[in-house]
Amino acid sequence: MRAPADFERSDDNGEAVLRFSGNLSLACLGDLPARLETVEGDVARLDLSDIGRMDTVGAWVVHRFARDRGARIEGLGADEQHLLEQVIAAEHPIQLPPPPPGSLTRALSEIGGAVINSGKTLYGLLGFMGATVLALWHVITHPRRFRFNATVQRFEVVGVGALGIIGLMSFLIGIVIAQQGSVQLRQFGAEIYTINLLGRLTLRELGILMTAIMIAGRSGSAFAAQLGTMKLTEEIDAMRTIGVSPMEALVLPRVFAVVFMLPLLGFYSSIISILGGGLLCWVDLGITPVTFIQRIREVVPLTDLWVGLVKAPVFGAIIAMAGCFHGMQVEGDAEQVGQRTTTAVVQAIFLVIVLDAFFAVFFTNVGWT
Structure with missing residues (x-):
């Protein structure tokens, strides 16, 4: 029976009492909540x-009323009392x-988060x-722990495997530097100084810097x-379990490979850039290879080569x-894996550029200009 919910007010020993009747269910409530709102005085x-x-x-x-x-609520059966307790x-x-x-707050929050990260x-x-330094010390004090085969294999991957792409990049960069330099210097009748620009810029800065950026994108990633x-597949944890140091077995061979191969690759890149620029000077400016090489020897000091090799x-x-x-x-x-790979490349390139700026100021102050 769907008896509508209702209530009436009465006084019991001076206390106001609301006596409910009918069914207190969703289908029978009707306007009961609204009428309860109109009840005046204390209950x-x-x-x-x-x-x-x-x-x-x-x-x-x-319960809300x-x-x-x-x-106080009185007169409930056991089931209704349990239901009321659950609602409460x-x-x-x-x-x-x-x-x-706001936009400013969000921007400052993102900047702060980036700085903290x-x-x-x-x-x-x-x-x-x-x-890494501790692992290197352990290898120095215990030479048998040095992973010779792994290091040689990394030499091949980092160095020999990169010769083609670095050579092509350097050759084209040399052509671009020579072409753009000759266009600007031609306005002053000083095309011969294109050789100065090409030789010093490639040996001192661009040869090493562009090679480092290429290696960061190729080998660092x-x-x-x-x-x-290997970390996801728990291979590194397995190496630790059997007593093999991941720093000695995985990190040091890679560090050795890049540290020893980058000077060679940087020198190779500089030479290829000079060859590319020399080819354009021969074709566009009419500077013969013999004249180009003589001019390079005259205007490029040996300190430029040492600056690149030190960096x-x-x-x-x-x-x-x-x-x-x-x-x-x-x-x-x-x-x-993808996120960390991207972060590694970006961070490596950023740090390389920052260190290159530091080296530029340092070598200028010590007189290697």
Whole structure:
């Protein structure tokens, strides 16, 4: 029977009592909640002894009214009392999401997060460098632990495998430098100084810098992806379990390979760039190869070569350790392999450029100009 919910007010020993009747269910409530809102004065008790049945909605209406007016609820059967207790226990304030921050606040938050993340990454990279130095000391004190075959294999992958792409890139860069330099210098009748520009720029800066950027994108990313995959497949954990140090077996061969091969690749890149620029000077400016080589020997000091060769091992160490560090940080899923690989390349290139600026200022101050 769907008896509509209703109530009446009465006084019992000076206390205001609301006596409910009918069914306190969703189908029978009707305008009961609205009429309860119009009840004036204090209410001491709610008498529910005459109701037929009560569902969750009815229990919530009664509980809300009793809570707001400070009234007691009486007359419920065992089932209805249990239902009311469940409704009361489930009551909790709804936590609304905070309003979206403004554009300035969001921008500052993102900048702050990026700075904090960069600081943590730099701190971790410094710690990884320390671990690499310790591993190197262990290998020096225990030469039998040196992985000769793995190191030679890395030499081939990092050095010999990169000769083609670095040679092509350097040859084209030499042509571009010579062409753009000759166009600008021709306005002053000083095309011969294209040789000065080409020789000093490639040996001192671009030969090493472009090679380092290429190695960071080619080998640094490969290191991060290889070690990241090994971390996911738990190969590195297995190496630790059997007593093999991952720093000695995986990191040091890669660091050695890049540190020793980058000076050679940088010198190779500089020579190829000079050859490319010399070819354009011969074709476009009419400067013969003999004249070009003589001019190079006259205007390019030996210190330019030493500057490039000094910077190269430092760049190589940064590239190798950045790639290995981010590879060892992979956790969770395969998506992090891609993320860490990208981060390794970007961080290595950024650090190489920062160090190159530092070296430029340093060598200028010590007189190697």
